[in-house]
Every structure is written in structure tokens, then in C-alpha cells.
Amino acid sequence: MSLLVIDNLCAAYDGSEVLHHISFDVAQGDFVAVIGANTAGKSTLLRAISGLVPRTSGRIALEGENLLALPAHQIPFRGISHVPEGRHVFPAMSVEDNLWLGGYHRRHDKADLQRTLEAVFMQFPRLAERRRQLAGTLSGGEQQMVAIGRALMGKPRLLLLDEPSHGLAPKIVQELHDALVTIHRSGVTTLLVEQNTQLALSVAQRAFVLQNGEMVLSGRSEELLNDARIREAYLGI
Numbered sequence: 488m489s490l491l492v493i494d495n496l497c498a499a500y501d502g503s504e505v506l507h508h509i510s511f512d513v514a515q516g517d518f519v520a521v522i523g524a525n526t527a528g529k530s531t532l533l534r535a536i537s538g539l540v541p542r543t544s545g546r547i548a549l550e551g552e553n554l555l556a557l558p559a560h561q562i563p564f565r566g567i568s569h570v571p572e573g574r575h576v577f578p579a580m581s582v583e584d585n586l587w588l589g590g591y592h593r594r595h596d597k598a599d600l601q602r603t604l605e606a607v608f609m610q611f612p613r614l615a616e617r618r619r620q621l622a623g624t625l626s627g628g629e630q631q632m633v634a635i636g637r638a639l640m641g642k643p644r645l646l647l648l649d650e651p652s653h654g655l656a657p658k659i660v661q662e663l664h665d666a667l668v669t670i671h672r673s674g675v676t677t678l679l680v681e682q683n684t685q686l687a688l689s690v691a692q693r694a695f696v697l698q699n700g701e702m703v704l705s706g707r708s709e710e711l712l713n714d715a716r717i718r719e720a721y722l723g724i
């Protein structure tokens with residue numbers, strides 16, 4: 488059974504529809520990317536899954552449970568962690584306190600949360616070194632690690648990542664690539680949205696192209712990397 492099923496989903500801001508009849512599935516263990524230009528609707532798609540924008544029709548189900556019936560604050564309890572566009576770390580809090588926030592809904596299981604924190608520090612040793620440092624003093628790449636680490640503290644069944652490479656230098660994008668591969672290999676089902684098509688298609692197994700709020704193309708990453716339309720419109724080659 489698919490972990491996530493999105494069927495005929497429409498979403499709108501103030502009555503103006505920006506996602507039009509989106510349908511796709513994410514299987515347990517998949518790494519799926521959604522690529523598309525600025526304003527294509529990528530962030531809106533992730534926000535729709537997290538219950539942060541009004542869904543006007545269609546269905547979103549996680550392991551058969553209808554997510555449309557849940558308020559946004561219940562979504563993390565269902566095992567969905569969302570790394571928002573722009574990271575949104577708390578600059579005046581330490582790295583470690585930022586990470587603990589991501590486990591808030593699991594706070595009653597302190598021992599397991601502590602194990603997850605150690606796993607996040609293994610994944611991102613630089614955060615371990617800087618655990619007491621204020622998050623606002625970190626570089627952009629390190630703040631992105633905090634944002635991803637915070638999401639992992641929720642022990643997600645499904646990780647939603649919104650443009651994690653945005654604003655990062657090429658060397659840091661390579662580090663991010665490696666981190667995403669390791670996180671996925673550790674068993675986290677991942678849905679990544681990216682404008683960096685090269686990155687997205689190099690980490691994900693499958694991808695969808697979103698254009699003006701519609702899914703216009705889909706396939707395995709290696710097929711899309713060789714697709715003339717993708718190469719011209721999204722890879723510039």
C-alpha cells in the first residue's frame with residue numbers, strides 16, 4: 488500500500504485556485520521529487536499536505552487515513568515532518584533547543600527522543616560541535632542542517648523538504664545531497680520540492696514536474712535527466 492496518496496487535489500488562496508487536480512502516490516521507502524519553476528505551486532503542495540492551505544477538493548491520505556479531516560497541528564503526530572521554505576530556525580535559541588522543538592509531540596518518550604538527538608548529531612557532526620551556539624549565528628548551510636535535524640527529531644514516516652538547497656553555495660549543496668541520500672537510506676520516505684533540478688534528480692528515484700499548478704510530466708529520475716524537455720527547460724542543457 489502507498490504511504491501517501493494524493494488524488495485530484497485542488498488548493499486555493501482566498502478562493503483563487505493555485506493547485507489543479509494533482510494526483511500522485513508515494514510508496515513506503517520512496518524518494519520522490521517535485522520540480523518546477525518559481526511560483527509553480529511546489530510550496531503550496533507541501534503546505535496542502537501539512538494542512539496549512541485550504542484544500543478545495545480531492546483527497547490526501549496517509550496509510551489510508553484521510554488527512555483532510557485533521558487540523559494542521561495534528562499532522563506531526565501522524566508522522567509527517569515539514570522542513571519549510573526558508574528554514575525558519577529560531578535564531579535566539581541554541582542549536583540543541585531548536586532540535587528539541589522538532590520532537591515536541593514526542594516529548595513523553597524522553598529516552599527515544601534522546602536517541603534520535605544522538606542520531607541527528609551523528610548525521611550532522613557540525614551541529615554536535617555547535618549544540619550550545621545560537622542558531623542565528625550559524626551559516627545558511629548549517630541552519631538548513633538544523634531545520635532538517637529538527638524535522639528528523641519528529642521521527643517522521645514522511646519527510647517533506649521545501650527547497651533545502653535555496654541560497655546555498657555549490658559545495659554546501661553537495662553536502663546537502665549526501666545528507667539527503669543518507670537520511671533516505673536510513674529508511675525515511677522523502678518528498679522533496681526543488682528548483683535545483685540537478686540536485687532533485689540526482690537524489691530522488693522518481694520525480695514530477697509541476698507547472699502553473701499542474702503536474703505536466705513524471706518519470707524515473709534517470710528518464711527525466713535524459714528527457715529533452717527537462718534538459719532544455721529545467722537543466723539549461
Ligand SMILES: Nc1ncnc2c1ncn2[C@@H]1O[C@H](COP(=O)(O)OP(=O)(O)O)[C@@H](O)[C@H]1O
Pocket residue numbers: 500501505523524525526527528529530531532
Ligand atoms: N499566501 C499566499 N497567498 C496568496 N497567493 C499565494 C500565497 N502563497 C503563494 N501564492 C501563490 O500561489 C502560487 C504558487 O506559489 P508557491 O506554491 O509558493 O510556488 P513555488 O513554491 O513553486 O515557488 C503563486 O502564484 C503564488 O503567487
Ligand SMILES: [Mg+2]
Pocket residue numbers: 529530531572650
Ligand atoms: Mg516555494
